[in-house]
Amino acid sequence: MTGGAGFLGSHLCDRLLKEGHDIICLDNFFTGTRNNVLHLQQNPHFELLRHDVTFPLYVEVDQIYNLACPASPVHYQHDPVQTTKTSVHGAINMLGLAKRTGARILQASTSEVYGDPEVHPQPESYWGRVNPIGPRSCYDEGKRCAETLFFDYQRQHNLDIKVVRIFNTYGPRMHPNDGRVVSNFIVQALSGEDITIYGDGQQTRSFCYVDDLIEGFINMMSTETGFFGPVNLGNPGEFTMLELAELVIKLVGGRSKLLYLPLPQDDPKQRQPDITLAKSKLGWQPKVVLEDGLKETIAYFRKLLNA
Ligand SMILES: NC(=O)c1ccc[n+]([C@@H]2O[C@H](COP(=O)([O-])OP(=O)(O)OC[C@H]3O[C@@H](n4cnc5c(N)ncnc54)[C@H](O)[C@@H]3O)[C@@H](O)[C@H]2O)c1
Numbered sequence: 001m002t003g004g005a006g007f008l009g010s011h012l013c014d015r016l017l018k019e020g021h022d023i024i025c026l027d028n029f030f031t032g033t034r035n036n037v038l039h040l041q042q043n044p045h046f047e048l049l050r051h052d053v054t055f056p057l058y059v060e061v062d063q064i065y066n067l068a069c070p071a072s073p074v075h076y077q078h079d080p081v082q083t084t085k086t087s088v089h090g091a092i093n094m095l096g097l098a099k100r101t102g103a104r105i106l107q108a109s110t111s112e113v114y115g116d117p118e119v120h121p122q123p124e125s126y127w128g129r130v131n132p133i134g135p136r137s138c139y140d141e142g143k144r145c146a147e148t149l150f151f152d153y154q155r156q157h158n159l160d161i162k163v164v165r166i167f168n169t170y171g172p173r174m175h176p177n178d179g180r181v182v183s184n185f186i187v188q189a190l191s192g193e194d195i196t197i198y199g200d201g202q203q204t205r206s207f208c209y210v211d212d213l214i215e216g217f218i219n220m221m222s223t224e225t226g227f228f229g230p231v232n233l234g235n236p237g238e239f240t241m242l243e244l245a246e247l248v249i250k251l252v253g254g255r256s257k258l259l260y261l262p263l264p265q266d267d268p269k270q271r272q273p274d275i276t277l278a279k280s281k282l283g284w285q286p287k288v289v290l291e292d293g294l295k296e297t298i299a300y301f302r303k304l305l306n307a
Contacts, residue, residue, distance in 0.1 A: 001025050002053050002094060003067030005032030007173045008108070008166075008210065012065060013037060015214050017045055024059055028052040031070045036173050053090035054082075057097055063221060064105040066094045069143070071110075072178035073136065073264075080138035087142030088149070095153045098160070106162040106221050107150050109230060111271055112140045113165060121272035124165070124230050147230065154228060162220050162227075167234025167273045171210030171293060172300035182207060185245055186298055189252035190307035199263035201242035206272045208235035209293035212286035219282035227281060234273035235286040244290075251294055 003009045004025030009032065013023055022045045025037060029050065040046040051057060053068040069086050070076040076083040091107065098105040114122045115130030130140045153159045170182035177187075188195045216233040242258075249256055278284045301307070
């Protein structure tokens with residue numbers, strides 16, 4: 001697993017170890033941390049490897065989950081050239097590994113491949129509306145190119161690929177300072193600060209709890225050979241930023257107020273997955289309601305921040 005010490009990767013490690021797999025968890029610790037997998041270090045079926053996916057890797061594996069890539073705008077815009085390299089060179093290196101070992105390989109793609117969509121909700125057949133030269137392009141276009149590589153390796157070298165497009169996912173072990181809306185709101189509320197709303201707060205997002213998403217990964221990895229995706233994984237429940245802020249304030253308690261700031265460039269107005277395909281092909285749909293998932297996430301951040 002690449003990016004295994006990150007937010008999603010560490011939960012996927014937990015789940016795969018429970019199912020009896022052996023894992024090589026590879027990470028360069030750019031946004032991930034050893035702490036996320038500290039509880040696994042004594043497990044003889046778990047091996048942690050510091051490695052950058054932009055360099056080739058020679059190991060023996062029979063499945064590859066390719067998750068390595070900073071996922072939040074603050075992190076992926078910090079070194080945008082490296083972000084594109086991670087997506088593109090990382091994909092090439094991991095596809096090369098899959099080719100050599102015959103491993104099945106799953107790509108963690110993103111709803112950002114749809115850009116600022118004119119179609120709502122977004123089905124997999126929608127090609128997207130992405131700015132190729134903006135500040136978010138290193139991530140969006142990097143992920144789009146990675147998808148292209150996956151499908152070209154499949155067509156050209158007959159690789160056993162699986163591609164999932166992940167929509168906003170949240171839960172324990174999110175990075176506290178990554179600027180993503182759920183962690184932002186929770187950290188602000190727990191610290192007694194005002195909650196920052198960009199624009200008028202009417203833009204909507206859907207939020208998938210991490211346990212649901214991991215279930216979707218596992219289901220996708222075990223679909224029949226010849227089914228490649230891409231498949232949307234996310235929670236179609238749609239909330240405005242204002243609704244989310246109010247729910248977080250209610251669950252955390254405290255007296256945070258709302259602080260309105262200008263909207264950043266290329267911020268999509270709406271994003272909601274169409275999960276018809278995931279339902280039919282993976283027998284998957286999210287189960288955790290936002291309030292329950294937020295409670296778990298708040299408990300994690302309360303402990304982390306000692307708040
Ligand atoms: N969390 C979400 O809502 C979401 C949504 C869409 C897509 N995704 C995708 O899922 C994957 C995991 O995201 P996450 O939320 O866990 O983010 P994360 O930042 O917590 O995890 C990414 C991991 O990749 C590692 N990494 C980054 N560059 C690397 C490199 N060059 N070599 C090796 N490791 C590297 C980081 O250190 C980190 O551990 C990413 O590919 C992301 O694009 C996540």
